[in-house]
Every structure is written in C-alpha cells, then in structure tokens.
Amino acid sequence: MNSIFNLNKNRNASSFVLVVLLVAAAFLSGHYLKAESFQVITIVLLVAASFLLPLFWLLLCEAIMVTYTVVLAVNQNSVSPDAVFFGAFFITALPLVIFAFRRLQERQLQVAKRQQMALATVVAQSDDIIVTKDLNLRVVAANMAFARAAGYSSTLDLLGKTDAEIFRLSEDQEPVKGYMDNERAAQRLSPGEHLITEEPVNFPDGRVGFMLTRKFPIYSNTGELLGTGNISTDITERKKYQETMEKALQQAEAGRRAKEDFLSTMSHEIRTPLNAVIGFTELLFNTDLSPKQLEYAKDANTAGRTLLELINDILQYTRIETGKLQYSPDPTNIRSLAQQIIDICHIQAEKKGLKLVLSVDDRLPSEIIIDPVHINQILLNLVGNAIKFTDQGAVTLELAFVPADPVRSDTKDRLRFCVQDTGIGMSAEVQNRLFAPFMQGDSSVTREYGGTGLGLAISQRLAQQMGAEIKLESSPGEGSCFCFEIELAMQEAERPGKKTDPAEKNRAAKIEQAKADYSEKSILIVEDDRVNMRLAKLLISRRYPGLKIAEAINGQLAVEAALQQAYDCILMDVQMPVMDGYQAARKIRQNENEALSGKKSVPIVALTAGVMDGEEKACRDAGMDDFLSKPIKSEQLFSLLDHLFSQSA
Numbered sequence: 001m002n003s004i005f006n007l008n009k010n011r012n013a014s015s016f017v018l019v020v021l022l023v024a025a026a027f028l029s030g031h032y033l034k035a036e037s038f039q040v041i042t043i044v045l046l047v048a049a050s051f052l053l054p055l056f057w058l059l060l061c062e063a064i065m066v067t068y069t070v071v072l073a074v075n076q077n078s079v080s081p082d083a084v085f086f087g088a089f090f091i092t093a094l095p096l097v098i099f100a101f102r103r104l105q106e107r108q109l110q111v112a113k114r115q116q117m118a119l120a121t122v123v124a125q126s127d128d129i130i131v132t133k134d135l136n137l138r139v140v141a142a143n144m145a146f147a148r149a150a151g152y153s154s155t156l157d158l159l160g161k162t163d164a165e166i167f168r169l170s171e172d173q174e175p176v177k178g179y180m181d182n183e184r185a186a187q188r189l190s191p192g193e194h195l196i197t198e199e200p201v202n203f204p205d206g207r208v209g210f211m212l213t214r215k216f217p218i219y220s221n222t223g224e225l226l227g228t229g230n231i232s233t234d235i236t237e238r239k240k241y242q243e244t245m246e247k248a249l250q251q252a253e254a255g256r257r258a259k260e261d262f263l264s265t266m267s268h269e270i271r272t273p274l275n276a277v278i279g280f281t282e283l284l285f286n287t288d289l290s291p292k293q294l295e296y297a298k299d300a301n302t303a304g305r306t307l308l309e310l311i312n313d314i315l316q317y318t319r320i321e322t323g324k325l326q327y328s329p330d331p332t333n334i335r336s337l338a339q340q341i342i343d344i345c346h347i348q349a350e351k352k353g354l355k356l357v358l359s360v361d362d363r364l365p366s367e368i369i370i371d372p373v374h375i376n377q378i379l380l381n382l383v384g385n386a387i388k389f390t391d392q393g394a395v396t397l398e399l400a401f402v403p404a405d406p407v408r409s410d411t412k413d414r415l416r417f418c419v420q421d422t423g424i425g426m427s428a429e430v431q432n433r434l435f436a437p438f439m440q441g442d443s444s445v446t447r448e449y450g451g452t453g454l455g456l457a458i459s460q461r462l463a464q465q466m467g468a469e470i471k472l473e474s475s476p477g478e479g480s481c482f483c484f485e486i487e488l489a490m491q492e493a494e495r496p497g498k499k500t501d502p503a504e505k506n507r508a509a510k511i512e513q514a515k516a517d518y519s520e521k522s523i524l525i526v527e528d529d530r531v532n533m534r535l536a537k538l539l540i541s542r543r544y545p546g547l548k549i550a551e552a553i554n555g556q557l558a559v560e561a562a563l564q565q566a567y568d569c570i571l572m573d574v575q576m577p578v579m580d581g582y583q584a585a586r587k588i589r590q591n592e593n594e595a596l597s598g599k600k601s602v603p604i605v606a607l608t609a610g611v612m613d614g615e616e617k618a619c620r621d622a623g624m625d626d627f628l629s630k631p632i633k634s635e636q637l638f639s640l641l642d643h644l645f646s647q648s649a
Contacts, residue, residue, distance in 0.1 A: 128145060129234075130230070132229050137183050137184075140159070146232075150166050152166075182197050182215055186217055189217045195214070195216070198213075211234060213233075214230070270307075271629075272529055273531070275609070276532055279634075282634065283535075317454050327374065327466060331369055334360075337376060338399055341380060342356055352390070356383075356394070356395055358397050371465075374462045375417075377459070377462060379397065383397055386423065390423030391424075393422030394422055395420070398419075400416040401488075414486065416485045418481060420479065420482075426475075426480065434456055435457055435460045521548065523547060524569070526552045527551070527553070532573075533553070537551070544641070553576075555587075556584070559588055569603050569604075569605065570604045570605070572584060572604050572606055573607050
C-alpha cells in the first residue's frame with residue numbers, strides 16, 4: 001500500500017514540474033511573440049502535454065495557458081473577440097481530443113495485453129502440445145507440453161530446432177520423417193484449411209505413444225506464408241482403450257460364432273436321428289398295425305415332433321436375439337390363414353372337450369400384405385397356449401378391423417388379432433414376467449403343462465418386428481385375452497382370375513400324379529446316415545413308383561455318380577465325410593461347365609439338419625438349387641420333386 005502511495009506521489013510531483021515548465025515556456029513565448037504566434041506555440045505545448053500528463057494536470061495546464069492567451073490577446077488588441085473565443089476553444093479542445101484518443105488506445109492495448117497473457121497462460125498450462133514453426137520447419141514458439149514430451153526442461157531449448165534435432169534423429173528416420181513430411185504438406189494448404197494426422201511418438205521414459213495432430217498454415221495479413229501451427233493431443237490411452245474394445249469385440253464375435261457352431265452341430269446331431277424317428281413312425285401309420293400299436297406309433301411321432309418344436313424354438317430365439325430374423329411381407333389371404341390355425345388346433349381342442357371359435361370381421365379385405373410365417377407362428381402359439389391352459393369352455397380367435405381415427409391424419413386402418421380363453425388366468429405378478437424368455441407362470445405350470453417358456457417370448461419379438469406389441473388382460477380363474485394390432489396401411493392385394501379350392505387342387509394333383517410314369521426318371525440320394533438313406537428311399541419309392549433311385553454315402557461318390565449318369569434330381573446331404581455337400585455341388589457344377597455339352601444342369605436339393613442363418617445361402621452359393629431342412633416334411637419333399645420332375649418331362 002505504501003509503495004502504491006509513493007508511486008502516485010512521485011507521479012504527481014513529476015506532473016507538477018512538467019506543468020511549471022510548460023507554463024514558463026508559454027509565458028516566455030508570450031512576452032516576445034504576438035498573440036497569433038503565441039496561440040500556435042500554445043497549441044504545440046498543449047498537444048505535447050496531452051501525451052505526457054494525466055487528465056488533471058492537463059486541464060490545469062490548459063486553464064493557465066488559455067487564460068494567459070486571452071489576456072495577452074486583449075492587451076495587445078491585435079485579435080478580434082470572436083477570434084479570441086475560437087482560438088481559446090480550439091486550444092482547449094484539440095489536446096483533450098488527442099488525450100481521449102490516446103487513452104482509448106491505451107485501454108485497447110491493455111485489453112489486448114490481458115488477452116495475450118490469458119492465451120499465453122492457457123497455452124502454457126495446456127496438456128496438448130502447441131507448436132509454431134517457420135518455413136524451414138524450425139520451432140518458433142512452443143509450450144511446456146512439447147518440451148516435456150521431447151524430454152527437455154525448458155521451451156527455450158527447442159527454439160530454432162527442427163524435429164530431427166529435437167529428437168536426435170536423422171531426417172530420413174521414422175517417426176521424424178513422417179513429422180516433417182506432414183509439415184511440408186501443411187505448408188501447401190490454403191488459409192483456413194488443416195491437416196489431421198495420427199503420429200507415433202517415443203516418450204522420454206521409453207513409452208511409445210500416439211498423437212492426434214492438427215496442422216495448419218500460418219499466413220500474414222498480406223497473405224504471405226509464415227510457417228505452420230501444430231496442436232497435438234496425446235491419444236495413447238484412447239488407442240489402448242480402442243484396442244481393448246476391439247479385442248473384446250473379437251472375443252465376443254468368436255464366442256458368438258462358437259455358440260452358433262455349437263447350436264448348428266447340436267441341431268445336426270439331433271435332427272438327423274429325429275428325421276428317422278418322425279419319418280418311420282409316419283410310415284408305420286400306413287401299415288397293418290393293431291389299435292394299440294398305432295397308438296404307440298402316434299405317441300412316438302408326437303414326442304418326436306415335440307422335440308423338434310423345442311429345437312426350433314431355441315434356434316429361432318437365438319436368431320431373434322442376434323437380429324438375424326427378417327420380416328418378409330407377402331400378399332396373404334388372412335381368412336385362409338386364420339382357418340388353417342383353427343384346422344391345426346381343432347384336434348387338440350376336441351381332445352379336451354373345448355369349443356374352438358373363429359371370428360373374422362367382414363370389413364377386412366380378403367388379401368393383405370403381411371408376413372404370413374410370423375403371423376402364423378404367433379397365432380399358433382397363442383391359440384395352442386390357450387388350449388393348453390383351458391380345461392373347459394372355449395377358445396376364440398378373433399380378427400377385427402380397427403378403422404383409422406378420422407380426426408388424426410397420421411393414423412391408418414389396423415388389423416387386431418385377439419385370442420381369448422376361459423382358462424386358469426393369471427395374476428398381475430405372473431403377467432409381469434410372462435414374456436421373458438424361459439419363463440412360465442410358476443414351477444407348477446412347468447410340471448403340469450411342460451414347455452420351455454420360450455413361446456411367448458418369441459411371439460412378442462416377432463410382433464415387435466412388425467411394429468406391434470402383444471398385450472394381455474387376465475385375472476386368476478377368469479381366463480386370459482392376448483391381443484396385438486398391425487397396420488393395414490397397404491392396398492388390398494386381390495389376385496385376378498378364378499380362385500381354385502386348395503382341396504380340389506390337391507385332389508387333382510394326386511390324380512395326375514397317380515397317372516404319371518416315372519420309369520424314365522432317376523434320382524441320386526446322397527446321405528451318409530444309413531437310417532436316413534433308407535427312410536428317404538422308402539418315402540420316394542412309395543410316392544413315385546418306377547423311379548430309378550441311386551445312392552451315394554459321401555460327396556466324392558456323388559461326384560463320380562453324376563459323371564457316369566445324368567440324373568433328374570440329386571438330393572444332397574451337407575455334412576458328410578470324405579467330401580461334404582458344398583464341395584460336391586461345386587465339383588458337379590464345375591464338371592458340367594467343363595463338359596460344354598449344352599445339357600441342362602441337374603437340379604441339386606440340399607437336405608441338411610443344420611438350420612443356422614447363412615446355411616441356405618451357403619448351399620445356393622455352392623450351386624444348389626433348393627434347400628430343405630431336416631426333419632424333412634414329406635409334403636414339402638414331394639411338392640418339390642413334383643415340380644422338378646414336371647420341368648424335366
């Protein structure tokens with residue numbers, strides 16, 4: 001405080017002495033000069049004072065000099081009163097204007113200095129490296145972050161040096177060569193442009209790190225290139241984190257592939273014998289069995305199909321969870337689809353003495369664009385569950401038309417599906433966890449009714465893929481109602497032409513098939529499993545009397561057989577010893593291309609117990625024409641063979 005007081009005291013003393021000197025000079029000038037000349041001298045002195053004196057002393061000096069000038073002019077009587085007035089005003093105003101302008105400049109300079117000091121502090125304290133270099137790539141200015149990264153204790157040690165000199169390497173050594181090449185590239189940029197580079201750096205402690213650097217050219221106000229600027233951020237930890245995440249993703253992907261491989265293998269190992277169980281029990285139905293034997297055969301077939309449904313549920317849920325199940329809308333007769341659900345479930349309902357009711361709103365169009373597979377699976381699951389958990393009463397499947405809200409233009413017509421039962425119902429607590437995977441009402445439900453608890457979880461995911469949500473209303477002992485809605489924001493897709501009754505078409509096809517002569521047809525079955533080979537031969541020989549059937553137990557034998565004879569169709573298993581189905585199909589197609597005989601390629605149909613995503617595509621990429629998954633449904637197989645044989649006729 002005392003030092004500030006003393007400083008102000010000394011400043012005032014200096015100003016006082018200066019005022020005395022200026023006034024003395026003015027008085028001496030006034031004594032020897034006329035009033036006009038004295039005014040000029042006064043202006044010069046006051047202008048000088050405006051640069052040297054504080055405001056108070058300047059005003060004091062002006063007051064004395066202006067008064068003396070007026071008195072001098074009046075005494076000499078050489079200037080008119082108006083001239084005296086304007087002269088006094090000018091003498092007073094000019095120094096004040098100059099003083100104000102000087103003070104404004106001083107304040108602007110102080111602001112600029114404060115900004116410069118603040119910016120310098122930020123640059124100095126920044127953990128980012130900030131460097132400017134001249135056209136010769138020598139450091140002009142740098143902050144301590146650069147000095148620390150380069151192993152120096154002061155930024156002064158960096159000035160005037162190139163990167164090669166700083167890091168003690170030659171200019172053709174990495175990473176210095178990369179640094180300097182990037183600097184030269186930055187010099188070629190236009191004003192406002194910048195270059196982003198990721199540069200390695202060897203830290204003084206031996207660590208190897210990475211810097212993310214933004215390089216840009218520095219131009220003068222006249223457009224002259226002065227050098228380059230660099231702002232570098234240490235991204236070493238970020239790179240390590242990215243590498244860790246990439247490794248984790250790779251491990252997760254490897255785990256996912258391992259899971260898929262396991263599921264694919266287990267699917268193949270289970271489906272292969274299951275194909276024989278279901279197939280042979282179906283063949284037993286058409287043999288001379290006693291009522292008891294027929295009942296046993298049907299029970300075995302039902303058990304096999306139940307196991308197949310369990311496998312399908314697990315595999316499908318896996319595909320849904322990995323996002324690989326696609327929504328595929330097609331024109332669909334919604335009434336026929338609903339009736340098929342009733343037809344499939346009515347036997348199950350009749351066994352329990354339940355009434356199965358179908359209600360379809362007359363306002364619904366005959367054909368709409370939906371995913372029939374998804375809708376079919378959801379409804380089969382909901383109706384099947386309703387029958388399972390209902391001991392008396394009825395199960396109703398209702399399809400209702402929900403018109404768009406006329407007040408809101410963003411709403412569309414909707415189709416509501418409802419499955420209502422008079423079964424056991426459930427509490428709110430059970431409802432909250434019902435759609436979670438592998439969950440059922442409670443353990444007693446699992447013991448009494450069985451199941452995996454995946455059905456509703458899968459149905460909910462399928463509904464969500466269509467933009468819907470399955471909602472539930474239920475109370476214990478009062479039954480349950482499951483509903484979901486989908487948009488009808490598509491035009492009715494009625495197909496032109498006369499509609500044929502499916503049953504009539506099926507009867508006609510059987511009559512035509514019975515008349516057909518297959519003695520000129522031949523088929524090659526490629527299957528390594530003896531039981532499944534026998535099943536396939538039995539099914540096909542009964543359906544197509546006279547058909548020549550050849551067999552091969554691996555892909556290599558299939559290739560050799562295809563070279564010796566032209567078949568009308570090849571049924572190709574995929575997973576086999578010696579040569580798998582993919583390799584065999586490619587080799588057969590290669591032999592056909594090399595033969596250049598102009599003959600039509602033999603149709604190859606994949607028969608595989610693997611049903612993971614990508615297997616059908618892999619089969620088609622290998623040159624196969626179609627794909628059937630085990631256990632093979634005889635209707636699907638016969639339908640496909642009918643089509644292929646009709647084309648080869």
